[in-house]
Amino acid sequence: MTLQERDKKHLWHPLKQHQLQPESLAIVKAKGCVLTDENGNEYIDAIASWYTCMYGHCNDYITHSVYKQMQQLDHVMFSDFTHEPAVKLSEELIKILPENQNKIYFNDNGSTAVEAGIKMALQYYYNKGEKRSTFIAFENGFHGDTFGAMSVSGLSVYNGPFEDFLIDVKRIPTPNGTNTEIILKQLKAFVSNHDIAGFIYEPLIQGAAGMKTHEALGLNTILKYFKNQNILTIADEVMTGFGKTGRYFASDYIDTKPDIICLSKALTAGLIPMAITSCTQDVYAAFLSNDISKGFFHCHTYSANPVACAAAIAGIELLKSKDIQNGIKTIMEAHSTFQKRIENHPNIKTTRHLGVIFALDLNTKMERYGDLRDKLLKFFMDSGVFLRPLGNTIYIQVPYVITEKQLQKVYQVIEDALEIV
Numbered sequence: 399m400t401l402q403e404r405d406k407k408h409l410w411h412p413l414k415q416h417q418l419q420p421e422s423l424a425i426v427k428a429k430g431c432v433l434t435d436e437n438g439n440e441y442i443d444a445i446a447s448w449y450t451c452m453y454g455h456c457n458d459y460i461t462h463s464v465y466k467q468m469q470q471l472d473h474v475m476f477s478d479f480t481h482e483p484a485v486k487l488s489e490e491l492i493k494i495l496p497e498n499q500n501k502i503y504f505n506d507n508g509s510t511a512v513e514a515g516i517k518m519a520l521q522y523y524y525n526k527g528e529k530r531s532t533f534i535a536f537e538n539g540f541h542g543d544t545f546g547a548m549s550v551s552g553l554s555v556y557n558g559p560f561e562d563f564l565i566d567v568k569r570i571p572t573p574n575g576t577n578t579e580i581i582l583k584q585l586k587a588f589v590s591n592h593d594i595a596g597f598i599y600e601p602l603i604q605g606a607a608g609m610k611t612h613e614a615l616g617l618n619t620i621l622k623y624f625k626n627q628n629i630l631t632i633a634d635e636v637m638t639g640f641g642k643t644g645r646y647f648a649s650d651y652i653d654t655k656p657d658i659i660c661l662s663k664a665l666t667a668g669l670i671p672m673a674i675t676s677c678t679q680d681v682y683a684a685f686l687s688n689d690i691s692k693g694f695f696h697c698h699t700y701s702a703n704p705v706a707c708a709a710a711i712a713g714i715e716l717l718k719s720k721d722i723q724n725g726i727k728t729i730m731e732a733h734s735t736f737q738k739r740i741e742n743h744p745n746i747k748t749t750r751h752l753g754v755i756f757a758l759d760l761n762t763k764m765e766r767y768g769d770l771r772d773k774l775l776k777f778f779m780d781s782g783v784f785l786r787p788l789g790n791t792i793y794i795q796v797p798y799v800i801t802e803k804q805l806q807k808v809y810q811v812i813e814d815a816l817e818i819v
């Protein structure tokens with residue numbers, strides 16, 4: 399029996415209606431930017447396996463660092479102990495994070511990094527004797543699938559069964575250069591009628607919404623407003639972190655820095671699940687007290703797993719290297735050229751790119767998980783490229799180590815696909 403057949407017996411996949419989509423392709427190997435399936439077919443991983451393995455799959459430097467760490471210290475409880483990989487990772491992260499960040503809190507995945515950020519904000523005010531219960535978030539944002547993260551997410555088409563159990567969230571549109579005054583008016587109304595605990599946002603680009611970009615100046619105005627109102631801001635950089643936007647973090651483009659930052663995905667270079675919620679000294683200080691219950695009692699068993707920390711440290715070392723920084727620059731330039739080549743195609747509505755992320759919206763209407771999407775996905779896979787359309791958006795988020803030849807193939811396959819829509 400093939401892996402694909404054996405899979406169907408006991409496995410339940412995420413984001414899948416198994417009655418309509420019973421098959422899952424079995425991947426047996428990944429190296430650099432190439433995935434190999436059980437029949438020996440190869441695919442360029444043009445979305446870096448959900449934006450994780452930005453230094454390439456099975457990167458020798460990272461796997462070697464992880465292997466060394468595994469032989470030294472595999473795991474130990476972080477509530478009671480500390481260790482070199484966690485200490486070193488905190489030092490390295492603080493060096494590259496926005497300058498107001500000072501404390502590093504460990505989580506297991508992007509959703510729980512957001513969950514912890516939300517809980518930090520609620521307890522920050524609670525510890526100061528204030529009860530605040532409402533969050534503000536962008537329309538169409540995505541922040542994860544646990545209850546808090548699901549609540550602040552604005553992409554709720556598939557969240558029907560849970561809607562009655564979500565926390566209270568008010569939504570604002572993303573800034574587009576002309577609507578900032580309108581947004582500020584909305585914010586003032588929200589703030590005078592509710593106890594707002596925080597504003598959570600994907601800075602500059604909303605991933606799951608279809609790589610939708612927004613305007614940095616408007617976002618800065620919004621963040622400044624919250625700062626003046628003493629309302630905490632939470633940047634969800636789970637997707638944008640670690641070089642995707644051309645800077646280490648998307649927040650680097652914006653003058654007003656967030657109080658809390660959520661990180662995951664490329665944090666561990668696609669090797670081991672881990673996430674981090676970082677915060678300012680001011681946020682941390684609200685949890686210091688002679689009263690034990692004012693501490694932050696949110697914990698995951700595998701917090702600060704040393705092996706995951708080793709992967710993260712190696713990833714940051716690579717991110718800072720000349721080779722990777724050059725790779726990012728090369729991809730950004732290639733995206734510009736590609737954009738000029740296709741932007742006037744009759745089947746394209748709009749194109750955009752930020753850092754190594756490139757996206758185009760098709761003129762056609764397309765369901766998020768509908769027939770045209772399936773047809774495109776199949777076309778891409780048959781052509782040897784793994785691309786995963788979102789709504790009517792086709793987007794690229796390639797590993798920084800992609801070769802010129804591989805990148806040109808990704809572009810070509812997208813151009814060819816434009817003829818079948």
Ligand SMILES: *Cc1c(COP(=O)(O)O)cnc(C)c1O
Nearest residue numbers: 507508509540541542605636637
């Ligand atoms: C992927 C993602 C999450 C959720 O992370 P998981 O590790 O899948 O739980 C949260 N926020 C953003 C912006 C993401 O892209």
